[in-house]
Amino acid sequence: MITDLQNGHTERARETAARPLPPLAHESATTAQLLFARGVLARTDDEPHQAREHFRACGRWLLRHGCANPAVQPWRSLAAEAAHTLGDTEEAARLVHEEVRLARRWGAAAPLGRAQLSLAVVTEENRIENLRAAVTTLSAASARTAYTRAVIELAAAEREENERRTAVALGPAATVLPPVAPPPGPHVPSAAARPPGPRPAVLTGRRTAKAPGHDAAVWHGLTTVERETAALAAQGLGNREIATELAVTTRAVELRLSGVYRKLRIRGREELRALVQEAEGS
Numbered sequence: 001m002i003t004d005l006q007n008g009h010t011e012r013a014r015e016t017a018a019r020p021l022p023p024l025a026h027e028s029a030t031t032a033q034l035l036f037a038r039g040v041l042a043r044t045d046d047e048p049h050q051a052r053e054h055f056r057a058c059g060r061w062l063l064r065h066g067c068a069n070p071a072v073q074p075w076r077s078l079a080a081e082a083a084h085t086l087g088d089t090e091e092a093a094r095l096v097h098e099e100v101r102l103a104r105r106w107g108a109a110a111p112l113g114r115a116q117l118s119l120a121v122v123t124e125e126n127r128i129e130n131l132r133a134a135v136t137t138l139s140a141a142s143a144r145t146a147y148t149r150a151v152i153e154l155a156a157a158e159r160e161e162n163e164r165r166t167a168v169a170l171g172p173a174a175t176v177l178p179p180v181a182p183p184p185g186p187h188v189p190s191a192a193a194r195p196p197g198p199r200p201a202v203l204t205g206r207r208t209a210k211a212p213g214h215d216a217a218v219w220h221g222l223t224t225v226e227r228e229t230a231a232l233a234a235q236g237l238g239n240r241e242i243a244t245e246l247a248v249t250t251r252a253v254e255l256r257l258s259g260v261y262r263k264l265r266i267r268g269r270e271e272l273r274a275l276v277q278e279a280e281g282s
Helices: 002-006 010-018 031-044 048-064 075-085 089-106 109-122 127-138 144-173 216-221 224-234 239-246 250-264 269-281
Strands: none
Touching (some): 002 010, 031 075, 075 089, 250 269
16 A cells, blocks of 8 residues: 555555455554555545544554554644544644654654644644744754645744734724826726736835735645645645655646645745745745
């Protein structure tokens, strides 16, 4: 299953996952890996209910055999993200806090950074601080996809917070000024005649604020698979490479990226990479 997922043979991985296990298979040392792989497959297929159940089962097997280290399998954080998707915030917070504690005790950068990233995804409290911690930790790890995802999450969270503070500071002053007649000269097309594109900035008496619906502000509205796909695209991977990495078809990658661009109101990879570079630079 793992080999098929890594090579993009998702259908074959699904067929393998559906096969009944042979007798005594549950006593095998690789049972936890099998359950984890099934959870990853369900996550790839956008099935959070099944994903959570597989990750939970993986965790039960590992704990029954005395293995609590998240470096073996990060089942808690992925189960937490699935629970968060399903609206079970209490379970999500409990699992992810436990994984952060265990990963910090183990000390390796990648498990801790991934746990910190999941903590920021499933909890609202101290989101920006948790994302900054994840970016710092993952910058020293080999988990580049997780690092890129953390950078994008941080950029979106900081811009969203800045826009919120700007709106509060402006208060009643954040009103659109009445239109001013253009000076004599070449004809200026009206707003109705302008070609479609990003909405212009809203002029206020004190500063220029971005119009509602800014790209970063809706990053948290993307699904988990859209965020992962966007993170890989921001690294410069092509559609075929992303499809192999996520074990989906190239067409699925194209559809996900189209949805990402539409929701973020950007025109393609260049603007997506610019968002990441800006966040890394700041």
